[in-house]
Amino acid sequence: METMLAVEGLGKSFKDKQIIRNISFEVKKGEIMALLGPNGAGKSTTIRNIMGIMYPDAGSITFHNSKNKEIPRNKIGYLPEERGLYKNVNVMDILLYLAELKDYPKNRAKERALEYLKKFGLEGKDKVAVEELSKGMGQKVQFIASILHEPELLILDEPFSGLDPVSQELFKEEIRSLAEGGTAILLSSHQMNLVEEMADRLFLIHRGTKVIYGTLSEVKREYANFKCTINGVNSRSLLEGLPEVERVEQNGEIAVLYLSRNVQPAVWLKNLPAELDIQELSIDRISLHEIFIDIATDKNLLKEAGEAHA
Numbered sequence: 001m002e003t004m005l006a007v008e009g010l011g012k013s014f015k016d017k018q019i020i021r022n023i024s025f026e027v028k029k030g031e032i033m034a035l036l037g038p039n040g041a042g043k044s045t046t047i048r049n050i051m052g053i054m055y056p057d058a059g060s061i062t063f064h065n066s067k068n069k070e071i072p073r074n075k076i077g078y079l080p081e082e083r084g085l086y087k088n089v090n091v092m093d094i095l096l097y098l099a100e101l102k103d104y105p106k107n108r109a110k111e112r113a114l115e116y117l118k119k120f121g122l123e124g125k126d127k128v129a130v131e132e133l134s135k136g137m138g139q140k141v142q143f144i145a146s147i148l149h150e151p152e153l154l155i156l157d158e159p160f161s162g163l164d165p166v167s168q169e170l171f172k173e174e175i176r177s178l179a180e181g182g183t184a185i186l187l188s189s190h191q192m193n194l195v196e197e198m199a200d201r202l203f204l205i206h207r208g209t210k211v212i213y214g215t216l217s218e219v220k221r222e223y224a225n226f227k228c229t230i231n232g233v234n235s236r237s238l239l240e241g242l243p244e245v246e247r248v249e250q251n252g253e254i255a256v257l258y259l260s261r262n263v264q265p266a267v268w269l270k271n272l273p274a275e276l277d278i279q280e281l282s283i284d285r286i287s288l289h290e291i292f293i294d295i296a297t298d299k300n301l302l303k304e305a306g307e308a309h310a
């Protein structure tokens with residue numbers, strides 16, 4: 001698939017502190033690429049460099065055939081992490097003003113704005129001042145502003161924060177349908193369940209450098225060990241003594257056993273002792289949420305795996 005955005009060897013320091021180092025990834029037409037990392041990892045810095053809000057000390061950014069300062073940023077949609085629109089302007093005026101800044105035709109912008117306001121449950125709010133909107137409503141307007149001009153690349157920094165579950169669903173559906181329509185999407189979010197549902201590929205930064213880059217299934221295959229959940233009456237010492245169990249979390253009769261890397265579930269199951277009480281048992285790969293926590297808290301296993309990939 002066609003590459004819409006290519007970030008290569010990006011580096012940025014503030015004063016003498018290096019914030020991001022050697023960051024390289026691509027976002028392709030029609031894909032949702034998740035940019036992940038703990039607080040302070042360097043995600044927003046990466047995005048601000050792409051948007052030309054600041055310029056990198058090293059590396060390059062290519063959008064279509066334009067590079068670095070030549071990139072026409074008005075062709076990119078951007079929902080910044082910091083929210084805020086002019087407060088005393090009405091919703092339609094602000095949307096049309098922002099579309100005009102992007103050289104988008106006014107009539108078309110108005111038509112699309114009305115459609116989107118309706119879609120996001122804000123029908124009739126076009127003449128309301130932004131300051132009269134609730135936080136979530138304001139966020140919807142800002143999201144609409146980022147997509148109104150039909151950008152080919154859309155960068156969303158924490159789009160779901162502060163949204164109720166219904167609004168989250170709406171955003172999720174819209175982001176998916178934009179991707180299906182060919183928009184390249186760079187999505188930064190801390191909501192791992194949503195990322196797991198939506199992202200085609202992901203890039204995880206920790207302390208300013210790459211830890212993971214790949215498709216969701218590659219990442220899961222490579223980094224997500226298995227965990228086995230057993231419902232039954234078992235002593236902790238019995239569970240901890242089972243082969244290839246790294247960690248046990250026990251809550252009443254439910255125990256979650258985190259298995260070593262490279263365990264073959266079929267072989268492991270065959271070797272379980274007969275005295276183990278099993279009322280229910282399931283084996284799953286750990287979730288993206290758990291992978292993320294392992295990395296953010298420097299659990300050795302994943303750190304080693306990450307270093308091998310850096």
Ligand SMILES: Nc1ncnc2c1ncn2[C@@H]1O[C@H](COP(=O)(O)OP(=O)(O)OP(=O)(O)O)[C@@H](O)[C@H]1O
Binds near residue numbers: 038044046
């Ligand atoms: N303008 C600046 N001057 C100095 N340091 C900065 C500046 N902007 C960001 N930083 C530092 O860069 C590091 C990365 O910040 P950044 O905002 O990119 O992280 P992030 O991954 O987006 O985090 P979060 O998930 O908390 O939003 C932090 O240590 C931050 O303090």
